[in-house]
Amino acid sequence: MALEDRNDPVLACGAPFDALVDQVAEHAAPVDAEHQAGCEHCQAALQALSRAWGEVEFFARQPVRVPAGLTVRIMTEIRALVARWGTAAVLIGARGETRISESVLAQVARRAALLVPGVALASALGASVDPADRSRVRFTLRLAIMFGPAVDTLADAVRAEISRHVSAHTGMRVSAIDIAVEDILADV
């Protein structure tokens, strides 16, 4: 039976050709097993289909060798992207984009905190740029303060100073500043 010039949707016996194709390709049970077993038209079609489909399965099961170095190639590309995009803040201007790394933002915050009277030591644990809006940043700070001023007043002063400096130096907006006061010093 020639598969290439089949225009008829049914065999001479009336069996639908489409069903035979799916039966062979899916290794499924026949829709009408009793008819098929005794029908020469069905048997001839099944034989031709099985032979041809066997070649498709031969093609499909050939193993594929992943080229050596593909992983390295992919990872190199991704690392380059991470380095370019990963943790930078992005300010989009009319004449280009400005990227500021999180570590630079953290240093600005630390220096600003140290300008507030009553702050003895400051360490910026991190600056995290909002992934949804890369012009917004959140800081986490650890402070050692002098004995004397009220802690919450001091913390608010630190927040105000950091916001002012970060926005003046970098154009970023500060979404929040989390402060942990970890030590209190009598003298520096």
Place this chain on the structure above:
Amino acid sequence: MLVRRHQAAVYRVALRVLGSEADAEDAVQDAFVQAWRGLARFRGDSSVSTWLYRIVTNRCLNVLAARRPTQVLDWDVPAMDSDPARVAEHRERFAAVARTVAGLPGEQRVALVLREVEGLSYEQIGRVLDLSLPAVKGRIHRARLNVLKEAASWR
């Protein structure tokens, strides 16, 4: 790790759909870079492999759309045998079907590869290609009929 765990399947699909090692490598690299950039958009409503299959098949369809139809393809068949005559026969059989598959419209090619090479279920293919179950079945059936039409040229 994402790349190491999934690259073999992603590369296999790209190679069988595109039929060219160089194009497949490029498509796989693009797919993973796209996956990395879009990681936030992976919402966990499908499996990681479904998501990667989706990205790479879209990538492949773009490549096919941009490709001139007469492009010559290279068929790499790993030699599984030490007998050169059998290796040659092997390659011949493989290339005959491969040429036929390469002649299918891109969408049928993608569906056929996901079904026959990757062994995905119709439901999984529907999720990868964003198609209803009847649409998947129809596409794969048409691909099978088109492939079988060429069977006489294989021998």
